[in-house]
Amino acid sequence: MPNSKQHFDKAQNNLRFLDSFIDSHQYNDWTVTVAFYTAVHIIEGAIFLEGSLCYKDIPVSLSHSDELPKVAAQAGIDSPGNYDLSQKTAHILRRYLVDENFRDISHFYEVLYTQSRTARYRVHLFADHIVDMIVSTRLRPIIYWANKNYNAGFVVKSKLLKTKATK
Numbered sequence: 001m002p003n004s005k006q007h008f009d010k011a012q013n014n015l016r017f018l019d020s021f022i023d024s025h026q027y028n029d030w031t032v033t034v035a036f037y038t039a040v041h042i043i044e045g046a047i048f049l050e051g052s053l054c055y056k057d058i059p060v061s062l063s064h065s066d067e068l069p070k071v072a073a074q075a076g077i078d079s080p081g082n083y084d085l086s087q088k089t090a091h092i093l094r095r096y097l098v099d100e101n102f103r104d105i106s107h108f109y110e111v112l113y114t115q116s117r118t119a120r121y122r123v124h125l126f127a128d129h130i131v132d133m134i135v136s137t138r139l140r141p142i143i144y145w146a147n148k149n150y151n152a153g154f155v156v157k158s159k160l161l162k163t164k165a166t167k
Contacts, residue, residue: 001064007045008152014038015143019157022135028126029119035139036116039109040091042146042154043098049150053101065094105145108138136160 002010018034021027047053048063056078060071069085085093091113099106115134118124126134140161146152156162 001066002044002048003063004045004048004150007041007048008146008150008154011038011041011045011146011152012154014041015154015156015161018135019161022158022160025128025131028128028131029124031131032112032115032119032126032134035135036112039112039139039142040094042142042152043094043102043105043109045152046102046146046150047094047097050101053097055096055100057100065097066090068093068097102145105142108141111138112142132160 014034014037018031018038022031025031044064047065051063052059052061054060055068055072055075058075058077060068060075060077062068062071069088072085095110095113098109102109111134115126115138119126135158143152143154143156143161147154
């Protein structure tokens with residue numbers, strides 16, 4: 001599994017890519033998708049750094065969201081509801097961990113997840129102002145959070161992504 005530096009490097013690479021076309025609004029679907037995958041790597045980097053998180057209010061040690069089914073089974077933690085954790089995608093497992101452990105960014109992440117699925121699978125055309133809103137009000141706070149809490153050092157050029165912590 002990648003370590004936090006590798007995840008943060010990938011997130012920074014995604015941010016450079018996003019910076020290269022975000023202001024043109026030519027690829028709004030890709031803007032939303034890249035914004036989501038940037039957040040994925042930021043969160044995976046945070047999971048790696050934390051090492052110990054909670055799942056269903058029980059401490060678990062893991063370095064990547066993919067490890068949740070195995071770690072939960074070893075700890076004797078039941079799956080949520082009637083769901084088999086081993087059948088869940090990494091995106092779903094990550095959402096469980098974000099919702100419980102990173103509550104201050106969970107809503108931002110959830111919106112990026114949902115809008116990215118819309119962009120990828122529903123052939124939805126996003127209006128420029130909607131993309132600007134998604135990026136500035138959902139990805140930007142996650143970047144700020146990572147820079148503040150994990151000293152991630154993310155640098156961005158687009159005015160939509162700049163915050164005091166990313167300048």
